[in-house]
Amino acid sequence: MPLHHSGLLIIRAWVEPGSTRPLRAHLRFSTDVAEGFDREVTLANVEDVSSVVEDWLRGILEPPSPK
Amino acid sequence: MSVLGTFDLSIGGQPRRGLPHGSQRLLAFLALRDRSVTRTAIAGTLWPEASEEHAQASLRSALSRLTEVERTLVRVTLHEVALAADVIVDIRDARLLAHRLLGPEATLDGDVGARAIEALSVELLPDWYDDWAVIEAEEWRQLRLHALDVLAEKLTAAGRYADATSAALAAVRAEPLRETAHAILIQVFLAEGNRAEAFSAYERYRTMLKDELALEPTPRIEALVRNIQHP
Numbered sequence: 001m002p003l004h005h006s007g008l009l010i011i012r013a014w015v016e017p018g019s020t021r022p023l024r025a026h027l028r029f030s031t032d033v034a035e036g037f038d039r040e041v042t043l044a045n046v047e048d049v050s051s052v053v054e055d056w057l058r059g060i061l062e063p064p065s066p067k
Numbered sequence: 068m069s070v071l072g073t074f075d076l077s078i079g080g081q082p083r084r085g086l087p088h089g090s091q092r093l094l095a096f097l098a099l100r101d102r103s104v105t106r107t108a109i110a111g112t113l114w115p116e117a118s119e120e121h122a123q124a125s126l127r128s129a130l131s132r133l134t135e136v137e138r139t140l141v142r143v144t145l146h147e148v149a150l151a152a153d154v155i156v157d158i159r160d161a162r163l164l165a166h167r168l169l170g171p172e173a174t175l176d177g178d179v180g181a182r183a184i185e186a187l188s189v190e191l192l193p194d195w196y197d198d199w200a201v202i203e204a205e206e207w208r209q210l211r212l213h214a215l216d217v218l219a220e221k222l223t224a225a226g227r228y229a230d231a232t233s234a235a236l237a238a239v240r241a242e243p244l245r246e247t248a249h250a251i252l253i254q255v256f257l258a259e260g261n262r263a264e265a266f267s268a269y270e271r272y273r274t275m276l277k278d279e280l281a282l283e284p285t286p287r288i289e290a291l292v293r294n295i296q297h298p
Binding site for chain 1 (some may be wrong): 116194195201208242244245246279280282283285286287
Protein backbone atom coordinates (compact mmCIF):
# COMPACT_ATOMS: atom_id res chain seq x y z
CA MET A 1 0.00 0.00 0.00
CA PRO A 2 1.42 3.41 -0.86
CA LEU A 3 2.35 5.69 2.02
CA HIS A 4 0.18 8.44 0.62
CA HIS A 5 -2.15 9.07 -2.25
CA SER A 6 -3.15 12.17 -4.17
CA GLY A 7 -6.65 13.28 -4.98
CA LEU A 8 -7.68 15.43 -7.89
CA LEU A 9 -10.75 17.60 -8.32
CA ILE A 10 -11.47 19.63 -11.43
CA ILE A 11 -14.36 22.08 -11.37
CA ARG A 12 -15.39 23.65 -14.62
CA ALA A 13 -18.02 26.31 -14.02
CA TRP A 14 -19.98 28.50 -16.38
CA VAL A 15 -23.15 30.57 -16.44
CA GLU A 16 -26.28 29.94 -18.47
CA PRO A 17 -27.85 33.41 -18.71
CA GLY A 18 -31.62 33.38 -18.42
CA SER A 19 -31.84 30.16 -16.41
CA THR A 20 -33.65 30.22 -13.09
CA ARG A 21 -30.46 28.76 -11.60
CA PRO A 22 -27.73 29.95 -13.98
CA LEU A 23 -24.70 28.28 -12.41
CA ARG A 24 -23.38 25.13 -14.04
CA ALA A 25 -20.46 23.40 -12.37
CA HIS A 26 -19.08 20.22 -13.82
CA LEU A 27 -16.97 18.33 -11.29
CA ARG A 28 -14.64 15.49 -12.11
CA PHE A 29 -12.81 13.97 -9.24
CA SER A 30 -10.84 11.16 -7.75
CA THR A 31 -9.61 10.50 -4.23
CA ASP A 32 -6.68 8.56 -5.66
CA VAL A 33 -5.40 9.59 -9.08
CA ALA A 34 -3.61 6.27 -9.42
CA GLU A 35 -7.10 4.86 -9.95
CA GLY A 36 -8.15 7.58 -12.41
CA PHE A 37 -11.24 9.74 -12.17
CA ASP A 38 -13.96 7.79 -10.43
CA ARG A 39 -16.88 10.19 -10.60
CA GLU A 40 -18.22 13.18 -12.44
CA VAL A 41 -21.30 15.26 -11.89
CA THR A 42 -22.81 18.55 -13.03
CA LEU A 43 -24.52 20.76 -10.45
CA ALA A 44 -26.43 24.05 -10.49
CA ASN A 45 -26.23 25.19 -6.85
CA VAL A 46 -23.29 26.69 -5.00
CA GLU A 47 -24.30 24.74 -1.88
CA ASP A 48 -24.34 21.44 -3.74
CA VAL A 49 -20.90 22.11 -5.17
CA SER A 50 -19.56 22.98 -1.72
CA SER A 51 -21.05 19.78 -0.30
CA VAL A 52 -19.40 17.62 -2.97
CA VAL A 53 -16.06 19.33 -2.39
CA GLU A 54 -16.31 18.72 1.37
CA ASP A 55 -17.16 15.05 0.82
CA TRP A 56 -14.25 14.71 -1.57
CA LEU A 57 -11.83 16.21 0.97
CA ARG A 58 -13.11 13.77 3.61
CA GLY A 59 -12.53 10.97 1.14
CA ILE A 60 -8.92 12.07 0.76
CA LEU A 61 -8.42 11.59 4.48
CA GLU A 62 -9.61 8.01 4.36
CA PRO A 63 -6.99 5.33 3.74
CA PRO A 64 -6.89 3.92 0.20
CA SER A 65 -8.99 0.83 -0.27
CA PRO A 66 -6.94 -2.39 -0.47
CA LYS A 67 -6.31 -3.73 -3.97
CA MET B 68 3.54 12.25 -32.41
CA SER B 69 -0.01 12.07 -31.22
CA VAL B 70 -1.30 13.35 -27.89
CA LEU B 71 -4.94 13.60 -28.90
CA GLY B 72 -6.62 10.54 -27.46
CA THR B 73 -3.74 8.31 -26.50
CA PHE B 74 -0.02 8.96 -26.74
CA ASP B 75 1.37 7.54 -29.96
CA LEU B 76 4.69 7.89 -31.64
CA SER B 77 5.82 6.91 -35.10
CA ILE B 78 9.23 7.50 -36.63
CA GLY B 79 9.58 7.13 -40.38
CA GLY B 80 6.13 5.57 -40.47
CA GLN B 81 7.08 2.91 -37.94
CA PRO B 82 5.14 2.89 -34.64
CA ARG B 83 7.39 3.03 -31.57
CA ARG B 84 6.10 0.78 -28.82
CA GLY B 85 7.29 0.27 -25.26
CA LEU B 86 8.59 3.76 -24.66
CA PRO B 87 9.26 4.12 -20.90
CA HIS B 88 6.60 6.13 -19.08
CA GLY B 89 9.01 8.90 -18.06
CA SER B 90 10.19 9.31 -21.64
CA GLN B 91 6.58 9.41 -22.88
CA ARG B 92 5.77 12.15 -20.40
CA LEU B 93 8.82 14.14 -21.45
CA LEU B 94 8.01 13.91 -25.17
CA ALA B 95 4.35 14.73 -24.59
CA PHE B 96 5.28 17.73 -22.45
CA LEU B 97 7.65 19.02 -25.15
CA ALA B 98 5.01 18.37 -27.79
CA LEU B 99 2.69 20.76 -26.00
CA ARG B 100 5.30 23.53 -26.05
CA ASP B 101 6.28 25.33 -29.21
CA ARG B 102 9.69 26.35 -27.90
CA SER B 103 12.69 25.21 -25.92
CA VAL B 104 12.09 24.62 -22.22
CA THR B 105 14.74 24.88 -19.54
CA ARG B 106 15.76 21.67 -17.86
CA THR B 107 14.80 23.22 -14.52
CA ALA B 108 11.27 23.98 -15.73
CA ILE B 109 10.82 20.51 -17.21
CA ALA B 110 12.10 18.75 -14.11
CA GLY B 111 9.99 20.89 -11.78
CA THR B 112 6.85 20.38 -13.85
CA LEU B 113 7.15 16.67 -14.59
CA TRP B 114 8.41 15.64 -11.17
CA PRO B 115 6.90 18.30 -8.88
CA GLU B 116 7.07 16.25 -5.70
CA ALA B 117 10.73 15.32 -6.06
CA SER B 118 13.64 17.40 -4.84
CA GLU B 119 15.31 19.47 -7.54
CA GLU B 120 18.24 17.07 -7.57
CA HIS B 121 16.01 14.01 -7.97
CA ALA B 122 13.82 15.74 -10.55
CA GLN B 123 16.89 16.60 -12.63
CA ALA B 124 18.06 13.00 -12.31
CA SER B 125 14.65 11.78 -13.50
CA LEU B 126 14.90 14.08 -16.51
CA ARG B 127 18.37 12.76 -17.36
CA SER B 128 17.02 9.23 -17.00
CA ALA B 129 14.05 9.96 -19.29
CA LEU B 130 16.43 11.33 -21.93
CA SER B 131 18.93 8.51 -21.58
CA ARG B 132 16.24 5.86 -22.01
CA LEU B 133 15.40 7.13 -25.48
CA THR B 134 16.89 4.94 -28.17
CA GLU B 135 19.28 6.41 -30.70
CA VAL B 136 16.44 6.86 -33.19
CA GLU B 137 14.13 8.39 -30.60
CA ARG B 138 16.87 10.83 -29.58
CA THR B 139 16.54 12.44 -33.01
CA LEU B 140 13.17 13.77 -31.83
CA VAL B 141 14.72 16.11 -29.27
CA ARG B 142 17.23 18.93 -29.27
CA VAL B 143 19.16 18.87 -26.02
CA THR B 144 21.52 21.55 -24.80
CA LEU B 145 23.18 22.09 -21.45
CA HIS B 146 20.25 24.12 -20.15
CA GLU B 147 17.32 23.46 -22.46
CA VAL B 148 15.38 20.72 -24.21
CA ALA B 149 13.03 21.07 -27.17
CA LEU B 150 11.29 18.88 -29.67
CA ALA B 151 13.08 18.79 -33.02
CA ALA B 152 11.61 21.20 -35.54
CA ASP B 153 10.62 18.48 -37.99
CA VAL B 154 8.50 16.49 -35.54
CA ILE B 155 4.82 16.58 -36.50
CA VAL B 156 2.49 16.82 -33.52
CA ASP B 157 -1.27 16.41 -33.91
CA ILE B 158 -2.23 18.89 -31.17
CA ARG B 159 -0.25 21.66 -32.86
CA ASP B 160 -2.19 21.25 -36.10
CA ALA B 161 -5.47 21.00 -34.19
CA ARG B 162 -4.72 24.16 -32.20
CA LEU B 163 -3.85 26.05 -35.37
CA LEU B 164 -7.12 24.94 -36.90
CA ALA B 165 -9.08 26.02 -33.80
CA HIS B 166 -7.40 29.44 -33.67
CA ARG B 167 -7.96 29.89 -37.38
CA LEU B 168 -11.66 29.17 -36.96
CA LEU B 169 -11.89 31.61 -34.06
CA GLY B 170 -10.05 34.35 -35.92
CA PRO B 171 -11.90 37.45 -37.11
CA GLU B 172 -11.52 36.60 -40.79
CA ALA B 173 -11.95 32.85 -40.60
CA THR B 174 -13.07 31.20 -43.78
CA LEU B 175 -14.02 27.62 -44.48
CA ASP B 176 -11.14 26.24 -46.47
CA GLY B 177 -11.56 22.97 -48.29
CA ASP B 178 -9.83 21.05 -45.51
CA VAL B 179 -12.42 22.01 -42.92
CA GLY B 180 -14.60 18.97 -43.04
CA ALA B 181 -14.92 15.62 -41.38
CA ARG B 182 -11.21 15.38 -40.48
CA ALA B 183 -11.26 18.79 -38.81
CA ILE B 184 -14.34 17.90 -36.83
CA GLU B 185 -12.65 14.67 -35.78
CA ALA B 186 -9.54 16.51 -34.60
CA LEU B 187 -11.63 18.96 -32.58
CA SER B 188 -13.62 16.11 -31.05
CA VAL B 189 -10.73 14.36 -29.33
CA GLU B 190 -9.61 14.97 -25.77
CA LEU B 191 -6.00 15.60 -24.93
CA LEU B 192 -4.39 12.68 -23.08
CA PRO B 193 -7.60 11.88 -21.18
CA ASP B 194 -6.06 9.21 -18.97
CA TRP B 195 -3.12 11.27 -17.79
CA TYR B 196 -3.46 12.84 -14.34
CA ASP B 197 -0.25 14.82 -13.97
CA ASP B 198 -1.06 18.42 -13.03
CA TRP B 199 0.45 19.85 -16.20
CA ALA B 200 -1.41 17.35 -18.39
CA VAL B 201 -4.75 18.03 -16.71
CA ILE B 202 -4.34 21.80 -17.16
CA GLU B 203 -3.35 21.40 -20.80
CA ALA B 204 -6.33 19.08 -21.34
CA GLU B 205 -8.73 21.63 -19.87
CA GLU B 206 -7.30 24.45 -21.99
CA TRP B 207 -7.67 22.30 -25.09
CA ARG B 208 -11.20 21.41 -24.09
CA GLN B 209 -12.21 25.07 -23.87
CA LEU B 210 -10.54 25.92 -27.16
CA ARG B 211 -12.07 23.05 -29.08
CA LEU B 212 -15.56 23.66 -27.67
CA HIS B 213 -15.54 27.23 -28.92
CA ALA B 214 -14.03 26.19 -32.22
CA LEU B 215 -16.72 23.53 -32.70
CA ASP B 216 -19.45 26.09 -31.99
CA VAL B 217 -18.03 28.50 -34.55
CA LEU B 218 -17.39 25.72 -37.05
CA ALA B 219 -20.99 24.49 -36.80
CA GLU B 220 -22.28 28.02 -37.35
CA LYS B 221 -20.02 28.64 -40.34
CA LEU B 222 -20.87 25.29 -41.91
CA THR B 223 -24.55 26.08 -41.46
CA ALA B 224 -24.13 29.46 -43.13
CA ALA B 225 -22.36 27.69 -46.00
CA GLY B 226 -25.23 25.23 -46.36
CA ARG B 227 -23.06 22.26 -45.37
CA TYR B 228 -25.65 20.88 -42.98
CA ALA B 229 -24.32 17.34 -42.52
CA ASP B 230 -20.90 18.60 -41.45
CA ALA B 231 -22.55 21.31 -39.34
CA THR B 232 -24.59 18.65 -37.54
CA SER B 233 -21.45 16.60 -36.86
CA ALA B 234 -19.66 19.63 -35.42
CA ALA B 235 -22.60 20.61 -33.24
CA LEU B 236 -23.04 17.04 -31.99
CA ALA B 237 -19.34 16.87 -31.14
CA ALA B 238 -19.74 20.02 -29.04
CA VAL B 239 -22.78 18.52 -27.30
CA ARG B 240 -20.90 15.31 -26.52
CA ALA B 241 -18.00 17.27 -25.07
CA GLU B 242 -20.22 19.14 -22.62
CA PRO B 243 -23.72 17.64 -22.60
CA LEU B 244 -25.29 20.24 -20.31
CA ARG B 245 -23.92 23.30 -22.07
CA GLU B 246 -26.87 25.07 -23.62
CA THR B 247 -25.01 26.92 -26.37
CA ALA B 248 -24.09 23.66 -28.08
CA HIS B 249 -27.71 22.47 -28.03
CA ALA B 250 -28.92 25.82 -29.35
CA ILE B 251 -26.50 25.61 -32.27
CA LEU B 252 -27.56 22.03 -33.04
CA ILE B 253 -31.21 23.10 -33.10
CA GLN B 254 -30.32 26.03 -35.37
CA VAL B 255 -28.54 23.70 -37.79
CA PHE B 256 -31.68 21.56 -38.12
CA LEU B 257 -33.88 24.64 -38.50
CA ALA B 258 -31.60 26.08 -41.18
CA GLU B 259 -31.91 22.94 -43.27
CA GLY B 260 -35.66 22.90 -42.75
CA ASN B 261 -35.68 19.81 -40.57
CA ARG B 262 -38.19 20.94 -37.96
CA ALA B 263 -38.80 17.44 -36.59
CA GLU B 264 -35.09 16.91 -35.81
CA ALA B 265 -34.87 20.41 -34.34
CA PHE B 266 -37.72 19.61 -32.00
CA SER B 267 -36.23 16.20 -31.12
CA ALA B 268 -32.90 17.86 -30.27
CA TYR B 269 -34.74 20.34 -28.06
CA GLU B 270 -36.69 17.54 -26.36
CA ARG B 271 -33.53 15.54 -25.65
CA TYR B 272 -31.90 18.58 -24.08
CA ARG B 273 -34.99 19.47 -22.07
CA THR B 274 -35.31 15.89 -20.74
CA MET B 275 -31.63 15.70 -19.81
CA LEU B 276 -31.74 19.08 -18.06
CA LYS B 277 -34.81 18.02 -16.10
CA ASP B 278 -33.35 14.64 -15.15
CA GLU B 279 -29.90 15.92 -14.19
CA LEU B 280 -30.62 19.33 -12.66
CA ALA B 281 -34.42 19.59 -12.32
CA LEU B 282 -34.32 22.69 -14.55
CA GLU B 283 -36.08 23.91 -17.66
CA PRO B 284 -34.29 25.30 -20.73
CA THR B 285 -33.81 29.06 -20.85
CA PRO B 286 -36.17 31.39 -22.76
CA ARG B 287 -33.45 31.73 -25.43
CA ILE B 288 -33.67 28.06 -26.41
CA GLU B 289 -37.45 27.93 -25.93
CA ALA B 290 -37.73 30.77 -28.44
CA LEU B 291 -35.94 28.70 -31.06
CA VAL B 292 -38.62 26.03 -31.03
CA ARG B 293 -41.67 28.11 -30.04
CA ASN B 294 -43.21 27.82 -33.49
CA ILE B 295 -42.60 24.11 -33.84
CA GLN B 296 -43.95 22.84 -30.54
CA HIS B 297 -46.20 20.44 -32.43
CA PRO B 298 -44.46 19.66 -35.72
